[in-house]
Amino acid sequence: MKILILGGTILVGRHIAEAALDAGHNITLFNRGQTNTHLFPNVEKLRGDRDGGLAALRDRSWDVVVDVNGYVPRHVYDSASLLKDRVGQYIYVSTGAVYQTPFPINGDESHAVRRIEDETNEDTNTYYGELKYLCERRAEEAMPGRTLVCRLGLVAGRYDDSDRATYWVVRASQGGTMVVPGKPDDAFQVIHGRDFGNFIVRAAEQNLTGVYNTTGEVITWGQWVETAKAVGEADTTFVWIDDREFLERHVGAGWRHFPLYLPPDWGAWWTNNSDKAQALGLTYRPTEDIVRDILDWYATLPDDYMMRVGLSLEQEQTLLTHWQA
Structure with a gap:
């Protein structure tokens, strides 16, 4: 498969890229070229910016795009709209922070999400969860029926320079x-970044769509x-x-x-239910x-x-x- 990764050089994106390469797929990375530029020397790298700098993606086609670094709904919509006729599937990496708190014990994808009244607001620090949910919606609006949303929790393992875990x-x-x-x-x-990366690759291979919690055990x-x-x-x-x-x-x-x-x-946020994803190949x-x-x-x-x-x-x-x- 030909896989385009928006991002691909930090923690989650890096694990996805490594998993895809190990599975024998061809990947292209699109990012600003400012972080870990030494990685993946034999991989095609396209330079640009999510905010109006998508020219490098025009007139190209891939089987699937994995959006790792979409935080602003407008950026996600622009990317998905540009690629909708030239990719088969859009995988958006979201977060469990989209859910309203307090979170119930063993809560699943049906739990209520956070919403923002002014959908033009792009303050990702104040409205991180709300905007990530809007990003999910914008991806689906641009590519209806061809979008996979993965809601992550805490990711740990090598490459995690946030030091949280x-x-x-x-x-x-x-x-x-x-x-x-x-x-x-x-x-x-907690989920290891490579376990999540492996699931993303399986999801691409199986052309999965829908919304899935992809948190850890x-x-x-x-x-x-x-x-x-x-x-x-x-x-x-x-x-x-x-x-x-x-x-x-x-x-x-x-x-x-x-x-x-x-x-x-926050309630029982550390008990997020990922049974749906596990049934389709998520392992820990x-x-x-x-x-x-x-x-x-x-x-x-x-x-x-x-x-x-x-x-x-x-x-x-x-x-x-x-x-x-």
């Missing part, structure tokens, strides 16, 4: 006394950090602090210090393998690499001192 794995593998927010039996959910926070401890062969002791007000008072309880620690009004590797891949990749980073999120050791010690006082 990586921080917990690395810290738990380092030993000592570690602060973890919440309770060990709180739900947690539901485990617990305790399983997540205990697995990292075991894989890292560490002597880590976990101190669970289920007191958001305490954390906020001493260091702040937001994602900067505690990535993935969701506020209560064991948690241990995800953790090991993260640690193996992290070991290749420069010694002076600084995590974008998470507690410093000094902040962690401050919390422990106050908590145990």
Whole structure:
């Protein structure tokens, strides 16, 4: 198959590109050429911009397009409209953030979505979920009956430089006394980027359409950090602090210090149901393998690499001192 990937050089798109190549498909990457330009030296790369710079896509045809970096509905509609007569299928990578909160336990694709009153608003920081849902709609409007929407949750594994999942794995593998927010039996959910990439390739091969949750297997926070401890062969002791007000008072309880620690009004977001996608080929590797891949990749980073999120050791010690006082 000939597959056009809009994006393709960061985390999710990179895993999709690798999966497609390993499956023997021919891929073309379309992006601005500003990130990881050294990747895929033998792959065709077209340069342009989602905002009015689509000229490189004209007069070309592919079997399927995978839209990884569409955040603005206008951009998605422009791309899909331009390609509608020259591609068979449009795969749009969306997010579970389209759903309204609180999210129900084991909620599926039928759960209510977020909507924005002014559909011309393009503030992706404030209306991320709302605009991603509009992107889904715009893709389907441009290519009715030929669109596949995959709603992702947390993606982890190598190439994840957001450090959201990586921080917990690395810290738990380092030993000592570690602060973890919440309770060990709180739900947690993660998918390895390559498992998602493999599903996208299968979906392209099978010409799947419709809307699918493509989140990970539901485990617990305790399983997540205990697995990292075991894989890292560490002597880590976990101190669970289920007191958001305490954390906020001493260091702040937001994602900067505690990535993935969701506020209560999100409900059971870490229990997103992906049975529909699993029935059509979505599979998961064991948690241990995800953790090991993260640690193996992290070991290749420069010694002076600084995590974008998470507690410093000094902040962690401050919390422990106050908590145990």
